[in-house]
Amino acid sequence: MFNSLTGSTAHVGNWPGVTVDKRDGVYKKCAEPISIVDLPGIYSLSPYTPEEVIARNYLSDEKPDCVINIVDATNLERNLYLTTQILEMDVPMVIALNMMDAVEKNGDKIDANELEKRLGIPVVKISALREQGLTELMDKAYNESKKRRCGVTVLQDSEIAHLIEDVKTALSGENVANPLFHAVKLVENDELEVEAHKEVLGVVNAFKATFNDKIFGNDFEALIADGRYKYISRHFAPVLTRKDRAKFGMTKSDKADKVLTHKIWGIPIFLLILFAIFHLTFSEDFLFLGAIFNLPSLEDFPKFLVEVDGEMTLGYGARWLQCIYDGGVMSPGVIINNIWNNMIVGELFGWIRGLVEESGMQPWAIGLINDGMIEGVGAVLSFLPPILVLFMFFSILEDSGYMARIAFILDRMFRRFGLSGRAFMPMIMGFGCSVPAMINTRTLADEKERTATIRVIPFFSCGAKLPILTAVAGAMVGAFGVGNADIITFAMYVLGIAAAILSVLLMRSTSLKGETPPFIMELPAYHAPQFKNLMLHLWDKTKHFVKKAFTIILASTIVIWVLTHFSFGWQYLDDEFINESILANVAMLVQPVFTPLGFGSQLGEFGWVFVVAAISGLIAKENVIGTFATLASCLAAGGHIDINGLDIMAENGIDAVRAMIMANPAITGAALVAFIAFNMTTIPCFAAVGTAKAELQNKKRFNYTLLFWAAASYVIGATIYTVGAWWWTCFIWAVIAAGTVTFIVLRNKKLAKKESLTL
């Protein structure tokens, strides 16, 4: 709606709380340009969630020329509740009856002219999805803004009408703007109002003492709510003529809900949908066709192979084919990813690299541009397709209205951990990428719940952390001949989830204590997602991402490159002498810190590589394995290790990690697992840290979050290493854990006691 008026691309979703802050825009098709402010979608002007406060303050303090009240026509009575509150303000208003198409499709009718007469303000039928009626709406709003309107209330017939009148007179005596609105709120005992007008409160309380209604006692607030709804159903509801329908006829939405929110089947259905989404996005074997029919890979067909530099590789055409099929049909997400990475970005960047290499620049300049900038930006851009595809699926779920149901069916499970069902969506998005996941936490009403959720999101191992898992696990199997790479990978995912649950429990019982907010959620009617909406959303996302790749991430890759290629004497170093670089020296300095995790001082001369890899992971997690590859080639070139038979530049990184193991014979399996665990749970990549900072909006809270990530990963890594190396240390950890739990429980008891004493 706001988007079509101002031509911007704000995100719209099918549940309340998507617009969480006000946005400004300009509408230019009227006599003079009109500045439009989009306020958060709200149910009332009582402050329950932060967005209701934003909207209310704007309306009463900023004094807009005219309010466009968008009313969902499919639930007319409920939505007019807000209308009756705005009516009490001294501000012109136009009503936009939205979703009229849906009402008419049901066979119902709304007489807009009659409603206009009864309300005394203009009513315009519109369809925001189809962009109908918007010009008329803006014209009416423009006309209306030239007039003045005095607040009226629908409560003039109720028992407390004269009380409201008295308070209003008192307030206008003090030159309060919108006296009627504030008067009603004060009578309702609204917390913000009681703060603001303490002096008039006496009138209300005196009246309250003498008042006793047979249903409501002296609960004015309930009385007023009931008065509003009564008035609405008596005066406004008749404009709606319903088609004859059995009174409890089920709509299609209700029927779908019977299945999708079913007591037993709800969760399995949801898991199936989730699996399908991940399968469509990440699977290289779509519908498991390859595994089932044992399909051959492309390299098994000699006619696709061409000879380049004495090696047989796939021809150009065959590489296109490889994007779609290689021993199994790729899923749509992977096809897009392959085309983007292997063909577009790969070729383009390869071409640029070639140009730079032949340009005859200084070797350090070539290194900086090729290995620093292009490599770094390329790595980030390569993640664009999976993120966009995953985002698209989640947008479809959100747009269709299913997301609200998921939150509902999972609420009971989440309540045990001190979170509400709404926290689920950001967490599951964390498996794709932490950045959109953290943005998604805006739908959580409670500040503390939101902070806790943001903090555990990185524990849900994101796409960029997967290469660390597979590479190290694969190398362990190769080097020690132990275990099974799949099991290690899977166990790490489970570990992440367990760590998240434990951390939430811990935070909710210590620093972020607070009652889990009650779960009240409107379940919107299902509707098909809008293509245009979806595309706008994705485009917005792309822009954001690309901008970041060329600013923060570009800068940080340059810094890392400089630190690895210069010595403390600011002498340029070739790749072979990486051991003398600033970064290596600093890494050696901090190396002892990681001794309890198994990859610290005990490793000897080249132990610092693990530290460097972990540090480079702070820029982007995909750097970890990339760093291993670079370091392995440097070490091999310096003659420190013999990499015969290993392909260190292979994409899966397994051999690069094996080379690292060769350089550090002292490292153990437990230390490697600890290394993976540390990288998975530590401070996330640059992009995620930046997002967390923006979303937390509080410097102190953000610093604690960084500290929490560092501490959590350190403890987890240390536990794994010590228990893996000396099994009996598990008793020590168990004692520490038990001690911590007892301490927290006792402390909470004490605090609760203190609280009850002060009350």
Add this chain to the structure above:
Amino acid sequence: MPIVLAPQNKELQIIRIAADDKTKKHLESLGITANGNVTVLSSSGGSVVCKIKDGRIALDSNLSTKIFVR
């Protein structure tokens, strides 16, 4: 009786909401007010989905024991 025990698909009247002020106001703005009408659509393990006016509202088990209907 609390709404969690109420029969499904039958129009009921809300008689009392025993929640704190803030929650109650939020419920009111969603149409759940004392003296108002409500229909339970489904109720499983304490959570309730009900129809109020023309909207569908989901409530957790904690709240559904605090809303009394008749």
